[in-house]
Amino acid sequence: MTTLKxxxxxxxGALAEQGAEGDSCECRVVHVDTVRKVRASMPAEPAMDxxxxxxxxxxxxxxxxxxxxxxxxRMCVCDIAALVNMSRSAVSHQLxxxxxxxxVKYEKKGKSVYYSLDDDHVKKIFEIGLxxxxxxx
Amino acid sequence: MTTLKxxxxxxxGALAEQGAEGDSCECRVVHVDTVRKVRASMPAEPAMDxxxxxxxxxxxxxxxxxxxxxxxxRMCVCDIAALVNMSRSAVSHQLxxxxxxxxVKYEKKGKSVYYSLDDDHVKKIFEIGLxxxxxxx
DNA sequence: TAAACATATGAGCACTTGTTCATATATATA
DNA sequence: TATATATATGAACAAGTGCTCATATGTTTA
Numbered sequence: 001m002t003t004l005k006x007x008x009x010x011x012x013g014a015l016a017e018q019g020a021e022g023d024s025c026e027c028r029v030v031h032v033d034t035v036r037k038v039r040a041s042m043p044a045e046p047a048m049d050x051x052x053x054x055x056x057x058x059x060x061x062x063x064x065x066x067x068x069x070x071x072x073x074r075m076c077v078c079d080i081a082a083l084v085n086m087s088r089s090a091v092s093h094q095l096x097x098x099x100x101x102x103x104v105k106y107e108k109k110g111k112s113v114y115y116s117l118d119d120d121h122v123k124k125i126f127e128i129g130l131x132x133x134x135x136x137x
Numbered sequence: 138m139t140t141l142k143x144x145x146x147x148x149x150g151a152l153a154e155q156g157a158e159g160d161s162c163e164c165r166v167v168h169v170d171t172v173r174k175v176r177a178s179m180p181a182e183p184a185m186d187x188x189x190x191x192x193x194x195x196x197x198x199x200x201x202x203x204x205x206x207x208x209x210x211r212m213c214v215c216d217i218a219a220l221v222n223m224s225r226s227a228v229s230h231q232l233x234x235x236x237x238x239x240x241v242k243y244e245k246k247g248k249s250v251y252y253s254l255d256d257d258h259v260k261k262i263f264e265i266g267l268x269x270x271x272x273x274x
Numbered sequence: 275t276a277a278a279c280a281t282a283t284g285a286g287c288a289c290t291t292g293t294t295c296a297t298a299t300a301t302a303t304a
Numbered sequence: 305t306a307t308a309t310a311t312a313t314g315a316a317c318a319a320g321t322g323c324t325c326a327t328a329t330g331t332t333t334a
Contacts, residue, residue, distance in 0.1 A: 030219045038209045051266040052198045059193035072175045082167045111280045111331050121269040129188040132258040248310045
């Protein structure tokens with residue numbers, strides 16, 4: 001296996017820009033072939049950022065509960081608050097986050113605001129998450 | 138549609154324990170049928186917690202990069218650090234997190250430690266994440 | 275119009291997270 | 305054995321997060 005000093009490895013693929021901006025890795029020897037190959041297969045940086053953003057939305061218990069609830073039924077804020085047993089304010093704040101992530105949409109009706117999913121992938125993500133959990137323990 | 142004061146709604150299903158411990162929701166009126174139905178379909182709380190934990194692992198850029206890299210190839214810490222352009226220490230800390238989440242396993246070989254995926258679902262989660270990202274923009 | 279209500283939002287705060295830096299541990303090599 | 309190397313880890317700290325509380329906005333109803 002070929003090894004080489006890190007300074008000799010050129011940036012490339014998805015991490016090219018990152019690689020240019022600073023030398024936070026002081027590694028001395030790496031498997032160049034491996035790094036080069038994997039780097040080439042990396043999704044572009046904006047795609048990775050968007051994915052991290054997506055999964056971050058699922059990475060909080062309250063939001064996860066809300067998202068699951070909305071896979072089942074369109075609900076108003078008050079319903080959601082009652083369901084997940086949190087204050088309406090807390091729920092509203094989280095719904096704002098989910099709106100920002102374009103995962104939910106809303107519809108005003110009188111004094112109430114009804115939220116529903118705005119993304120087809122949410123259910124699939126839940127399916128895999130559940131499969132993972134059941135498989136793990 | 139039936140509406141009712143929140144005090145009259147009994148806890149049940151996944152959120153039963155939560156519902157019992159305190160009344161952080163001061164909602165006055167909810168759609169009881171909806172809440173009851175959705176509550177009944179909620180995954181159990183430990184399952185939700187485990188899912189949140191799982192997705193939290195994917196919700197950070199560095200860890201996401203590391204996880205993707207490992208879907209492609211078994212790699213040592215130094216390789217990973219070079220690839221994601223972070224210090225070996227930072228990578229090591231994140232690998233510790235991923236080990237804790239049982240997403241990666243490792244194998245010592247001389248001075249190096251080789252990491253690889255320890256979970257079949259990681260690749261699928263990436264597939265959906267990528268599909269989502271491409272679909273969204 | 276006034277009061278009640280549903281939701282949204284800003285400020286503040288405790289808690290968490292991700293990094294760096296210093297250092298420890300373990301292995302290989304001179 | 306001494307030195308270099310690869311990785312791990314604890315402490316410290318800045319930044320981010322998620323909640324509460326107070327308050328604002330907009331809608332309905334008396």
